[in-house]
Amino acid sequence: MIAIDLGSNTLRVLQVDCKSREFLYEYQKIVRTADNLIHTGVISSQAKERIIEAINEAASHIDFTKDKIKAVTTEAMRKAKNSLEIIEEINDKTGVRFEIIDGDTEARLTISAVINRLRALGIVTKNGFAMIDIGGASTEIAFVYGDDIVAQSFSLGIVTLAEAYPTLDMLKSALPSRLEPISDFIANAAKEKSPIVVATAGTPTTIAAMKIGLDFETYEAHKINGMKLDLADMDEQLKRLLDMSEDMRQVAVGTGRSDLIATGIVLFKALLGLLGKDECIVVDDGLREGVALEGCNNSF
Secondary structure: OEEEEEOOOEEEEEEEEOOOOEEEEEEEEEOOOOOOHHHHOOOOHHHHHHHHHHHHHHHOOOOOOOOOEEEEEOHHHHHOOOHHHHHHHHHHHHOOOOEEOOHHHHHHHHHHHHHHHHHHHOOOOOOOEEEEEEOOOOEEEEEEEOOEEEEEEEOOOHHHHHHHOOOHHHHHHHHHHHOHHHHHHHHHHOOOOOOEEEEEOHHHHHHHHHHOOOOOOOOOHHHHOOOEEEHHHHHHHHHHHHHOOHHHHHHHHOOOOHHHHHHHHHHHHHHHHHOOOOEEEEOOOOHHHHHHHHHHHHOO
16 A cells, blocks of 8 residues: 655655555655745645645656555645645646544554554563654644553644744744643643653654764665664754755755754754653654554555
């Protein structure tokens, strides 16, 4: 089957053999779905064209007509006034129809993928774990204690924050008040024993890649799955990023991502602080893999 996750920043595609659970083909491209959404309330025609181009590019490597496709989209489409119109146009141009999923579904599927990866890595979390998933227009925080899962999605992401606060100093000044709902959720949802923190999505995976000398083109998920990151790593990689020329930044983190990753690091450090932690475990698997797992499970 083919799982497609159209996020607020990135389009991610995964083809999986449901019998062997082998990943056959992976694709991702920055499309900035939420570009300027905070100001206009709509998905722009430019973002729509980037999405269509990316899907067609992925389809040039995979035959979309021979596999079951499950395509989901998240916060940017949840918020945009023209989301249904955009989804129809994408379907007309690509044959792929996206389903807008709510924040609870997004968190549930992402958690499923993270748990699956932690088991594959042999990482045991006796006291459960907390999950941070920073997206382009939303952030999901979850606490997983065995079968007891408490999760919530918040309308706070790296694309929308980067557009609202053009400098990191402005972002740092605004964050405390913006994070109050997340702080309240953590205070009510966390159990007495503070669990480890697992981080997924582009910000932590990019920091981890930079730490071991990978760039956007040489990135390999299996090399960063299970890596530990601490606050010093985040500070070091942010300084490296800010000291680079624009051309070097594009090589390091991808075209049009440097402002987003810098924003993401500031947000990520703040979220770790709210959780009372100074380190986390990085997992590449996220919503895309959760969609594939559920699709495969439902096919048997």
